[in-house]
Amino acid sequence: MAKPADSRTDVGPDIAAVAGLLGDRTRATMVKSLVADRAMPASELAALAGVSRPTASEHLARLVESGIVTVERCGRHAYYRLAGPEVADALEALAVLAPIHPPRSLRSSHHLDNLRHARTCYDHVAGRVGVAIADVLQSRGLVKRTAQTLELDVPLWQDQRPLEIDCRPWLKGRRPAIRACVDWSERRHHVAGGLASAITGRLFELGWIMRPREGERVVKVTDEGVDGLVQTFGLSVPLLKAEPVADDHDLASA
Template identity: 55%
Template sequence: MSRTVVDGPDIAFVAALLGDASRAAMVTALMDDLRLPASELARLAGVSKSTASEHLGRLVDNGLLATERCGRHTYYRISGPLVGRALETLAVLAPQRAPNSLRSARRQDELARARLCYDHLAGRLGVAIADALRQRGALREEDGALHVDPGAWDANPPLGITCEAVRVGRRPLARGCVDWTVRRHHLAGALGAALTQRMFELGWIRRRRDKERAIALTETGVEGVTDAFGIGEALMAAVASG
């Protein structure tokens, strides 16, 4: 039987890397730009340390993960925002697992409310902020993509963050990430990352638990986000409760 040859990127190769449930679990655990050791990733994936090391080696060798040394310890992280973007896009296409316990159901709900997608906010909170910025004209959606209007953005810069302040390197100022929670865009890119970092600094958001992606709004954050972005009380209640 002749082999089918397809020109261009080998999508099947990357799909095979993520097609293993253990590897997919480890990469997903790093989607919020965390740095974790192999032992922690093995625990999260439910595999032995030796099996985790083999999987992690493949992911590093093929560019999905990168390593950082700290003394005698090695930490793993996602190699860059393109990997986080690909994973979030796959999550939109993937069927959602039915929770198998009350704990699993609670965590799924927490991730749907607000979570980190690499270095920016996702979930209903991230989508609500992107919607609010569209309504004020700072963002616009064209041809299924999210764009920033620098003039409109800087005329009333959210949280004091201007386009010029975050215009570094070749990373786009704004990019839409289709959110698997509600199938609409949340804000990625340099501006999305800067807004998220500023919200952490202000104490408006915090991780619900150490080394997990789920984000909680603090009491100060509920008031701050409502005032800064003009998000309605009903939506804020749905995002903030729990």
């Protein structure tokens, strides 16, 4: 006969409930597909997960009920997206512990290489390029590591203003301006938070990075981006010029 749960441990966050939801491969595939921070219809998520539309809808209903995914209705259509950056951060942390599927084809091998080079983790840059940017921010003292996470040096940031970004608007609100996010491919930290989102948005706006395919996490550093990132952050040209290999392999199966 099983022993009843100890009341001292049966309090606080119910990790098992979330683990149970993400432990299903279909739900995990759909949630992973939403990390690119875009809304997707159930039909597209069903196709990515390789299940029928009704089955996908059942899984999505559970994800919405749990608060992992939100749904936005537009007329007869429903679009799903992650509930927020904290969900993406949790998925990235889980990915650090998860085994990597070995590539089964040259195409999937290329796609994995592309993800490792540069990708978005929700709304900030990750991969080798993201980690390199984080290293520069720390080496210049703009961001300082504490015992728990990262801390922004506001006066120094305002004095230098990388990419002409004012950090003050990101000091308000519930979301941290800057914090560490463990990078699953590099096993080191890239920067997350509101300011990291602003940096990534600025890189897209300047045309320094682009998505080879709309809706995917993989990003490519453009020729203008190589020059700009070398001048702004002192990143190395060989790192930035690692060209993503063209492929049509879907993120959900990488």
